[in-house]
Amino acid sequence: MTHPPPPSINRRLGLPGLALAALSFGWLGSASGLPLESGLLVAVAALAGGTACRFMRRSATREISWVPFVAGLGLLSLLTPLTFLAELMAGLGGIAILLSLADDPDRPPGGLARSVPTIALPAAAVGIAWSGGILLPPGAAPIGVAAASLALALTAVAFLTGRPDLFDREEAPTS
Amino acid sequence: MNGDPGSAPTTLLFRTRTIGLLATAGILLVAGVLLRDPIPLFVALPLLVAPAAAALSGPRSNPRAELEWTESGTGSEVRIEGSVRPEPIVRPGDLVVSIDPPGSLLERSPPTREVRDGALRFETDWWAPEPMIALVPPPSVVWRDPIGLVERRVDGIEGSLRVSRYPPELLRLGSAHLDRTTVLPGETRSRRIGSTGEFFGIRKAEPSDPPRRLNWRASARTGRLLANEYALERTGDVVLVLDARPTELGSRIDERLLAIARAAVEGVAESFLRSKSRVGLAVYGEFVDAVPLSTGRPHAFRIREALLRARLADVAGPAERCAIALRRYFPPGVTTIVFSSLADESARSLVAHVRRRGFRVVVLSPSPLPLLGGRRLPPEESGLADRLARLQRRSEIARVWQDAPAIDWEEYGSLGGFVEFLRRPSARRVS
Numbered sequence: 001m002t003h004p005p006p007p008s009i010n011r012r013l014g015l016p017g018l019a020l021a022a023l024s025f026g027w028l029g030s031a032s033g034l035p036l037e038s039g040l041l042v043a044v045a046a047l048a049g050g051t052a053c054r055f056m057r058r059s060a061t062r063e064i065s066w067v068p069f070v071a072g073l074g075l076l077s078l079l080t081p082l083t084f085l086a087e088l089m090a091g092l093g094g095i096a097i098l099l100s101l102a103d104d105p106d107r108p109p110g111g112l113a114r115s116v117p118t119i120a121l122p123a124a125a126v127g128i129a130w131s132g133g134i135l136l137p138p139g140a141a142p143i144g145v146a147a148a149s150l151a152l153a154l155t156a157v158a159f160l161t162g163r164p165d166l167f168d169r170e171e172a173p174t175s
Numbered sequence: 176m177n178g179d180p181g182s183a184p185t186t187l188l189f190r191t192r193t194i195g196l197l198a199t200a201g202i203l204l205v206a207g208v209l210l211r212d213p214i215p216l217f218v219a220l221p222l223l224v225a226p227a228a229a230a231l232s233g234p235r236s237n238p239r240a241e242l243e244w245t246e247s248g249t250g251s252e253v254r255i256e257g258s259v260r261p262e263p264i265v266r267p268g269d270l271v272v273s274i275d276p277p278g279s280l281l282e283r284s285p286p287t288r289e290v291r292d293g294a295l296r297f298e299t300d301w302w303a304p305e306p307m308i309a310l311v312p313p314p315s316v317v318w319r320d321p322i323g324l325v326e327r328r329v330d331g332i333e334g335s336l337r338v339s340r341y342p343p344e345l346l347r348l349g350s351a352h353l354d355r356t357t358v359l360p361g362e363t364r365s366r367r368i369g370s371t372g373e374f375f376g377i378r379k380a381e382p383s384d385p386p387r388r389l390n391w392r393a394s395a396r397t398g399r400l401l402a403n404e405y406a407l408e409r410t411g412d413v414v415l416v417l418d419a420r421p422t423e424l425g426s427r428i429d430e431r432l433l434a435i436a437r438a439a440v441e442g443v444a445e446s447f448l449r450s451k452s453r454v455g456l457a458v459y460g461e462f463v464d465a466v467p468l469s470t471g472r473p474h475a476f477r478i479r480e481a482l483l484r485a486r487l488a489d490v491a492g493p494a495e496r497c498a499i500a501l502r503r504y505f506p507p508g509v510t511t512i513v514f515s516s517l518a519d520e521s522a523r524s525l526v527a528h529v530r531r532r533g534f535r536v537v538v539l540s541p542s543p544l545p546l547l548g549g550r551r552l553p554p555e556e557s558g559l560a561d562r563l564a565r566l567q568r569r570s571e572i573a574r575v576w577q578d579a580p581a582i583d584w585e586e587y588g589s590l591g592g593f594v595e596f597l598r599r600p601s602a603r604r605v606s
Contacts, residue, residue: 098221114266146216
C-alpha cells in the first residue's frame with residue numbers, strides 16, 4: 001500500500017507566515033523597552049514554541065500552535081514604545097499569525113493560496129488603521145473612539161455573520 | 176426530528192481557536208485602551224476581523240456534496256477509499272473529512288487526503304485483528320475556511336459501508352455435504368452449473384478456465400478450446416444458530432467473541448448461499464430472532480442485516496426455549512451449526528437441547544483463551560495457568576462431543592479444520 005509522503009518540512013514550518021512573524025517579532029523584540037537580549041529572547045521563544053507545536057505528533061498540540069505566537073506578540077506589543085513602524089510591525093505580526101494558521105500541514109496543500117481572499121480583509125483593516133494613525137492628529141481620545149467604534153462594528157459583523165439567514169435573498173416568486 | 180436535509184440548521188460554527196483568538200484580541204483591545212497604547216490594538220485588529228472575513232468567504236448555508244466510497248484490501252487489511260465532490264461554489268480543499276474506524280477495526284496510520292479532479296479524495300489504513308463484520312458510518316464532512324476559524328456542516332453525506340473479514344477457507348465450505356437432501360412437497364431442486372458435480376455439457380473455453388477443466392479431446396476435434404461444464408444439484412439446507420447470550424466471561428469478552436462468531440456466520444452463510452443451498456439463521460439472546468430458510472441474493476442481504484442487528488443480550492434465555500423456537504422455524508433433520516463460546520453450562524446445554532429436538536448439530540466454538548491474555552503472573556506461573564486453562568477448555572469441548580461434534584476455534588485467522596471436518600460426512604457421526 002502506498003501512501004502520500006508526510007508534509008514537507010517547509011509545510012510544517014509554514015515558511016511564509018514564519019518569515020513574516022520573524023520580521024515582526026524580531027523588530028518588536030529589538031525595539032521593546034526590554035534589554036535587547038531579553039526582547040529578542042522573547043521573540044525567539046515565541047517563534048520557536050509556535051513552530052515546535054506544528055511538528056508535534058498529537059493533533060491537539062498542533063491545533064494550539066498559534067498560542068505561543070499570540071502570547072509573544074501580545075507581550076512585545078505591550079512593551080514596545082509607540083512609533084509608526086512599531087504599529088505597522090504589530091499589525092504585520094497579527095497577519096503573520098493568520099498566515100501561519102492558513103498553512104496548516106494537516107490539510108490539503110494550497111491553503112495559503114486559498115486563504116488570500118480571507119486574509120486580505122484583516123490586512124486591509126491593518127493598512128487603513130495604520131494610515132489613519134499616520135494621518136490623524138495624535139492624542140488619546142481618538143484611540144478610545146476608534147477602539148469603541150471598532151468593537152461595535154465587529155460585534156455587529158459577528159452577529160450578522162452568525163445569522164446567515166439575514167443575508168439570504170428571498171427567491172423571486174415564479175409566475 | 177426532521178429527516179429532510181433541506182431543513183437542516185444552517186449554523187455557522189466558530190471553532191475553539193476562534194474563541195481563543197477573539198479572547199486574546201479582546202484582552203489586547205482592553206489593554207491598549209487602558210494603557211492608551213495603540214500598538215496592542217494593531218495586534219488585535221487582524222485577529223478580530225479574521226473570523227468575520229472567514230465567515231464571509233464561505234457559503235451562506237450548509238453546502239451539499241456527494242460521497243462515493245468503497246472498501247478494499249485483503250486479509251486483515253481494510254482500506255476505505257472515497258471521494259467527496261462538493262457543489263461548485265465550494266472548493267474541495269476547504270472540506271474536512273473525519274472518518275473513525277468502528278470498534279472492531281484498528282487504525283494503522285491516519286487517513287490520507289488529497290484534492291484531485293474537483294473532489295477531495297481520502298483513504299484509510301485500518302486493519303482487522305480478528306474476524307469481524309461492521310457498518311462504517313458515513314464520514315463527518317464539514318466546510319472549513321482556509322484559516323480554520325469557522326465551519327459549516329456539509330449535507331448530502333449519506334450511506335454506510337459494510338466491512339466484513341472472515342477466514343478465507345470458508346469460501347470452500349459450499350461444497351460440504353449437507354444432511355437433509357430430501358425434497359419436501361412443493362419444493363424445487365435447485366441446480367447449479369459450475370465446476371463440480373455431474374458432467375453437464377461442453378462450452379467455449381474462457382481465459383479463466385483452469386487446464387483440467389478443458390476438454391482436450393473435444394478441443395482437438397474442433398480446433399478450438401472447449402471446456403466441460405458440470406451440474407451440481409443442491410437441496411441441502413443449513414441452519415446457523417448464533418448464541419448471543421451473556422456468559423460468565425463478562426460482557427467485554429462476550430462482545431468480542433460474539434463479533435468473531437458473527438463474522439464466521441456471515442462467511443458460512445455466504446459460502447452456502449453461493450452454492451445455492453438454503454440457509455436459515457437464528458440469533459438467540461433472550462429470545463430467538465430467526466431468518467427462515469431461503470436462498471438467493473436478497474436472502475444474503477436479510478442474513479447480513481440480522482447479523483448486524485445481533486447484540487449481546489442483557490438476559491440469557493434458557494437453552495430449551497431456543498430449541499423449541501427452532502422447531503417452529505426450521506424442519507428437523509437440517510444440518511445445524513451452532514456458534515457458541517461454550518463458556519458456561521448454559522451454553523453447553525444449548526447443544527444438547529437442540530440435538531434432542533431433531534437437529535443434526537455441529538458446533539463451532541470461538542475459544543475465549545486468546546482473549547484472556549491479560550494475566551499478570553510470572554512467566555513460569557503464566558505458562559502453567561495457560562496449560563491448565565487449555566486442559567479445562569479441552570475437557571469442556573469433550574463433554575460437548577457427547578451430544579454433537581464441536582470444533583474449538585482458537586486461531587481466529589483460520590477455519591481450515593472446521594471446513595475439512597464439514598466436508599467429511601463420516602467424521603460428523605457422534606457415537
